[in-house]
Each structure stands twice: as structure tokens, then as C-alpha cells.
Amino acid sequence: MTESSMDTTTTERTDAETTTTATETTTGESDERTNPAWREYSFPGDPVLSIEDLNVWYDDDHALTDISIDIPEQSVTALIGPSGCGKSTFLRCLNRMNDRIKSARIEGTVSFNGQNIYADGANLVELRKRIGMVFQQPNPFPKSIRENVAYAPRKHGDIERGLVPKLLGREDVQKEDELVERCLRDAALWDEVDGRLEDNALGLSGGQQQRLCIARCLAVDPEVILMDEPASALDPIATAKIEDLIDDLAEDYTVVIVTHNMQQAARISDQTAVFLTGGELVEYGDTDQVFEDPESQRVEDYISGKFG
Numbered sequence: 001m002t003e004s005s006m007d008t009t010t011t012e013r014t015d016a017e018t019t020t021t022a023t024e025t026t027t028g029e030s031d032e033r034t035n036p037a038w039r040e041y042s043f044p045g046d047p048v049l050s051i052e053d054l055n056v057w058y059d060d061d062h063a064l065t066d067i068s069i070d071i072p073e074q075s076v077t078a079l080i081g082p083s084g085c086g087k088s089t090f091l092r093c094l095n096r097m098n099d100r101i102k103s104a105r106i107e108g109t110v111s112f113n114g115q116n117i118y119a120d121g122a123n124l125v126e127l128r129k130r131i132g133m134v135f136q137q138p139n140p141f142p143k144s145i146r147e148n149v150a151y152a153p154r155k156h157g158d159i160e161r162g163l164v165p166k167l168l169g170r171e172d173v174q175k176e177d178e179l180v181e182r183c184l185r186d187a188a189l190w191d192e193v194d195g196r197l198e199d200n201a202l203g204l205s206g207g208q209q210q211r212l213c214i215a216r217c218l219a220v221d222p223e224v225i226l227m228d229e230p231a232s233a234l235d236p237i238a239t240a241k242i243e244d245l246i247d248d249l250a251e252d253y254t255v256v257i258v259t260h261n262m263q264q265a266a267r268i269s270d271q272t273a274v275f276l277t278g279g280e281l282v283e284y285g286d287t288d289q290v291f292e293d294p295e296s297q298r299v300e301d302y303i304s305g306k307f308g
């Protein structure tokens with residue numbers, strides 16, 4: 001974020017703080033939406049994602065309230081908080097996956113490299129290639145390992161395979177081989193599947209399937225990878241491999257991850273956003289600082305296990 005835009009943002013939010021303080025006085029309840037900790041988090045370089053005044057409702061249920069944060073590139077951002085506080089909702093807003101939920105209504109701005117992804121005419125196919133997603137349950141296609149990785153590049157015409165290109169002599173066999181190997185290497189799976197790329201992906205272990213899903217995501221050359229509890233269905237060894245992989249991926253990609261596991265967030269992320277009940281973002285900042293010296297008492301209580 002540039003200094004001038006930070007100034008503007010700070011000024012705009014002062015009004016919101018005043019409003020919230022008035023609410024506090026009326027209700028007499030502790031309301032830490034006034035806590036400015038997450039608003040002052042700054043980092044070198046430009047944000048790859050910039051979220052401004054994001055609100056989400058499912059029918060009348062207000063799931064996210066006035067979320068404004070910037071996410072730095074080539075880093076890991078962890079989203080933590082108790083069940084139902086809106087972490088997955090927030091994650092899905094970042095590549096418009098919530099568009100698929102009929103009851104969802106979204107207000108605010110999500111800018112990806114400066115372009116509002118909610119602007120009229122946004123190209124959702126392109127958006128989801130640039131901002132890929134990995135889900136809690138590994139969900140490979142019931143196809144070969146090779147076809148899983150090559151599926152989207154073939155579908156989007158980035159690689160030509162099949163009978164017609166073969167007859168026309170235009171099959172990109174070598175290009176596909178290179179892409180499949182590169183993605184499987186980048187997903188730390190190549191050594192385990194080299195020589196059996198034609199085997200069905202459903203024969204892989206859960207942890208291997210999840211790394212295959214990450215390889216599939218990498219095959220369309222994303223810039224951001226969204227992960228919704230990618231290791232929660234895995235055993236500790238498979239989880240450790242995914243964590244190591246996330247660490248490596250952050251050298252080239254921007255990773256945003258939802259996790260219930262606070263130790264995992266502390267281990268793998270550069271910055272952490274803490275959501276609390278009611279869809280509020282209560283704290284956002286450098287992970288060490290959030291865990292070791294949180295600004296908010298509610299976050300300290302949550303992290304120390306007093307609730308959630």
C-alpha cells in the first residue's frame with residue numbers, strides 16, 4: 001500500500017471507529033471493532049489483494065462485517081477464528097466462489113492487482129485461473145494422475161491433446177509432459193508418482209491426492225492459491241508434507257489459508273487474520289506479533305484457548 005493510500009484509508013476509518021464507539025456506549029458491551037491493530041499492518045511492496053469494506057450476507061444472516069485488509073504477495077496469510085466466524089466465506093470472496101451460493105449477497109471491493117474482481121464484466125474463468133483454490137477434502141477427478149494435472153490446460157486449449165490434434169499432427173505431447181512434471185515437482189509429488197502417471201488418481205493416499213490437487217491448481221499458472229483447511233483431513237505425516245509444501249510455494253505464489261489449527265497458522269504463516277463471532281476481523285498483522293503479543297484481549301483469550 002502506498003503512503004498516500006494508507007493516509008486516505010486511515011482517515012476514512014476514523015469515522016467508522018467513532019460510530020462503533022457510540023454503539024459501545026449505548027450497549028455498554030466491549031466491542032473491539034474499534035481496535036486499530038489490523039488497520040495499521042504495513043508491509044513492503046504492493047498488496048496482491050486489497051479488500052475494502054467487504055460485507056457478506058446469506059439472506060438476512062450478516063456473515064462478514066466491514067472487512068478491510070491488504071494481502072502481500074509471495075507470502076502466507078492465515079485466517080483463523082472459531083467455527084462459523086466467516087473464514088471460509090472470506091476466502092471464497094477472494095475468487096468469487098460465493099457467487100455460486102444463491103442466498104449470498106456481497107458488498108465492498110476486492111481488488112486483485114488493482115482491479116476490482118466484482119466490477120461488471122469481470123472474466124470469472126480467467127479470475128479463477130489466476131486465483132486458484134484447494135479444498136478441505138482432496139477432490140481429484142477419477143482419471144489418471146496425468147489427466148488430473150493436464151485437465152485444465154487441455155480444456156482451456158493451452159495444450160492440444162486427443163484424436164483430432166493427433167490426426168492433424170498438432171498434439172502437444174512434449175509440452176504436456178513438461179508441464180505435468182513441473183507441476184508435480186512443484187507440488188512435491190513427482191518422486192512418488194514418476195513412472196505411474198497413467199494410474200488412476202483415486203489410488204493415491206489422501207495426502208498424495210491433496211498434493212495432486214495442488215499440482216492441478218498450479219497447472220493453470222495461478223498467482224494466488226486459496227486453501228480451505230487443506231490438511232484437516234490428513235494424518236500428521238501428510239500434514240507436515242503439506243505444510244512444507246506451502247512454505248515452498250510462498251516463494252513463488254501468494255497463499256491464503258484457512259486453518260482451525262492455531263499451531264499450524266503460527267508455523268506456516270507470515271501474517272495472520274483473526275476473525276471472531278459475528279464475522280468481524282478483530283486483528284490482522286505479523287503472525288509472531290498476533291500470537292505472542294496480540295493487541296486485542298479477545299484475541300488473546302481465543303489464542304490461549306479461553307473460548308472457541
Ligand SMILES: Nc1ncnc2c1ncn2[C@@H]1O[C@H](COP(=O)(O)OP(=O)(O)OP(=O)(O)O)[C@@H](O)[C@H]1O
Pocket residue numbers: 058061063081082083084085086087088089090101103
Ligand atoms: N452456503 C451458505 N448458506 C447460508 N449460510 C452460510 C453458508 N455458508 C456459510 N454460512 C453461514 O455464514 C456464517 C460463516 O460461515 P463460514 O463457513 O464462512 O465460517 P467459518 O469460520 O469458515 O466456519 P468453520 O470454521 O466452521 O468452517 C455461518 O453463520 C454460516 O452458517
